[in-house]
Amino acid sequence: MGALHSTPLLPNGQPSAQALACTSANDVTSWGTPPDEAPEDEKDPTELVLQSWAFCKAKPTPQKMYRSDVDERKRRQSVSWRKRTSFIELDCGEDSFFVANNYKVIGVADGVGGWRSEGVDPSLFANALMENAKLFAETHRGEYDPEKILDAAYTKVVKDGVVKVGSSTACVATLRKEDNGSHTLDVANLGDSGVMVVRNRDLHFRVHEKVHGFNAPFQLAVLPRSMVGRAFSDRVQDCVRESVQVQEGDVIVMGTDGLFDNRFNSELAADAGWIGKVEESPIAKIPLVGFLLSGILADEKIEYIDPYRVAQRIITDAYKTSVNPETNSPWASMLRQFGQTDAKGGKPDDITVLLSRVSTREELNNNTSW
Structure with missing residues (x-):
């Protein structure tokens, strides 16, 4: 993903965040550990949540094609924080993602590949950022501001000092219940990852991207002194903030640029929409026509029974x-x-998708497919 170097920019200021809880997001030692069981206020069976599935594919490289068993064990250990076995098994290359265990906060990140030429593994920063975002969301339950979650996660990356060098784009989304009973998806997007809301297999909403220029997305970074002013290092506050009302049966498609650079919005909406609620077409209610349509679509639908x-x-x-x-x-x-009039073909890249269906907690608890 994207460019590493830029025209000179001022170095990043210290990021900050405030939790709604009594502990401060900046005091990273106070986060604690997620509760073993959901709190009482998260047990309402009618509450809407984000029931999520993920899949990804790393861009083929000789190193990844011939990875040893030892290397694979190390890779799995490095993402064991994802908790869910099916998530740990996924090799997303330089991409990363998370699903918080309150099922209301999700995110993706895309490590900047340009660091590899500097001898740096781009996945380290992206994974640390997503791990921290997951931990913050799970220990600060009730905090549904995606910018605050991302800010806290980035603050911890900087303060921990484990990742010495690196950068990535980031996108975090939260599901929030309004006082009137409606539900809002809040999105903070820094860079060229994205979020779509699909309703009735049609595109209902897509968040905007934030880029410096062609193939140069905004990105969070930890820079060595020698790179300050020569590489992008943006602020969490530079993110795009957008919100959209969602309802039960909507499908949220979150992905890195490898997904959106290679699939058109209409294609993604048509495919992802199969796991959501689809209103029956009026023409399908005509007895004979409905029977014929059901026969035509039967073979196609059977491929989409399992969201995974x-x-x-x-x-x-x-x-x-x-x-x-x-x-x-x-x-x-x-x-x-951009002037390449004969351009064609796709873009080789790591590709990650996180699919979420807006569903009741009861449906989530009854689902055993993952």
């Missing part, structure tokens, strides 16, 4: 586009807008 398979198919299709030099893609369309 939907996520897997989305990634598979995006990957096929990314390695096809002759196809059309959002990436090629963007290149044409």
Whole structure:
């Protein structure tokens, strides 16, 4: 993902965050550990949550193709904080993601690949950022401001000092209940990852990106002194903030730029929408027509029974586009807008998708598919 170097910029100021709880987000020693069981106020079976599934595929490289068993064990250990076995098994390359165990906070990050030429593993920063965001959301339950969550996570990366060098884009979304009973998806997006809301298999909303220029997204960073002023180092407060009302049955598609550069919005909405609530077309209520339509669509729908398979198919299709030099893609369309009139093909990249269905907590608790 993206460019590392920039025109000279002022170095980042110290990030800050405030928790709604009595402890401060900046006092990273006070976060504690997530509760073993959900608090009483998270046991309402009618409460809406984000029931989530993920899949990803790392961009093929010789190192990843011939990884040893020892290296694979190390990789799994490095993402053991994801907790869910199916998430730990995923090799997302330089991408990362999280799902908080309150099922109301999700996020993705895309480590800046340019650091690899400096001898730095770009996944380290992205994973640390997402691990911290997950921990903060789970220990500061009731905090649904995505910017505060991201700010706290970044603060901890800086203060911990474990990651010496690196940067990544970041996108965090939260599900919040309004006083009138409606629900709002709040998004903080820094860079070129993205979030879509799909309703009835159509695009209902998509968050805007934040970039410095072509293939140069905004990014959070930890820089060595020698790189200050020569590499992008943006503030959490530079993120795009957007909100949209959501309802039960909506599908949230969150992904890194590897997804959105290789699949058009309409394609993603049509595929992801299978796991959401779809209103029946009026024409389908006509007895004979409805019978014929159900027969035509039966074979197609059977592939989408399992949301995990939907996520897997989305990634598979995006990957096929990314390695096809002759196809059309959002990436090629963007290149044409920048003057490359004959541009075609996809963009090879790490590709991550996080699918979430807005559902009741009762449905979440009864779901055993993951």
